[in-house]
Amino acid sequence: MSNANPISTQTLRRLPTYYDYLKSLPAEVKNISATSIARELRLNDVQVRKDLALVSGGGKPKVGYVVEHLIDDIGRYLRYDYVDRAVLAGAGNMGHALMCYEGFARYGLDIVTAFDNNAGVIGTYINGKRVLPIEEMGSICSKQDIKIGIITVPAAAAQDVCNIMVQSGIKAIWNFAAVKLNTPKGVIVQNEDLVASLAVLSRHLKQGGDEA
């Protein structure tokens, strides 16, 4: 048995939604119940109650949570107070997009450098950050103690880049390439396959057309 709260990936994925909702409330709202949050976000209220109880001890019967404290508790759990530094490999369109997405800063992510192996891109700047040759990833990651790697290279190159990241000490990989990555134990991979999502959407339209 561990002292740490056991928390499911699904709960973890819902926490930023609670956080954003609470942050969006007007300053006049001092207290809020799990039931209200559930109603507003169209989630099951038992689930919301359980999720919040895992990260905050501040919920009181009738009164609910103090909004400010609950924001702090969730933010601390999600480490929004702590900036995670990340490197990105593949300075193409998607890489460029992520480097320029200011939204991540709010959630404690700072993409410090992009790497590429294209001589035409190396040395250029994206959102004020220099693109470096991929050979320098190891030294940058170890010097700056970077543990998150973002892969936005084509699928065929993704496993090679993943291996370089693992050798560079990366422990959490955010994979935007449409390929399953092999990683050693202790390294987590989160897949974000936009093209796969597109296939689901497009196919739904085709099926709708079949029925019509």
Add this chain to the structure above:
Amino acid sequence: MSNANPISTQTLRRLPTYYDYLKSLPAEVKNISATSIARELRLNDVQVRKDLALVSGGGKPKVGYVVEHLIDDIGRYLRYDYVDRAVLAGAGNMGHALMCYEGFARYGLDIVTAFDNNAGVIGTYINGKRVLPIEEMGSICSKQDIKIGIITVPAAAAQDVCNIMVQSGIKAIWNFAAVKLNTPKGVIVQNEDLVASLAVLSRHLKQGGDEA
């Protein structure tokens, strides 16, 4: 019973990976087996065999598939020959990124217009496409028969935008906002919650730290 092949979302999400892999093969490779594809993509070969059999009748014992035909069969199933037009709501960073992501064209998606309600953004151009006031969505969608809507507005505004899309005749919504959307029957929602993925990655690092 329906004549249409029953196909799972998971199979559908794997098809673009097969497609990309087959397209990346050198021209000399004329035939390929499901086993080879599975090995290369690190997938289960029984699964690959089943997936391909759902979209192509061209597999032969010993010989496998004719690469060119299999590409055609998967591409046709995923409607890559047909361009799906989409509208996007929310011309902020993520919206901008998706408008500029050339990769979608390869997979038959054309984001024709971005909508926003910010007067400072309306009338500007992103990647050659004009940003329009959100009030014009209905007429644009009906004139151009657009069925896919992409939501990149803040979470608090997403349901309102979703409602406008549904009223505009959108049948498939790609939601990048961190909120669960309510839609009527017949409208599919595909959620792409990047901030939720980030929470999972960041928390993994924290837990790694706890164990150390």
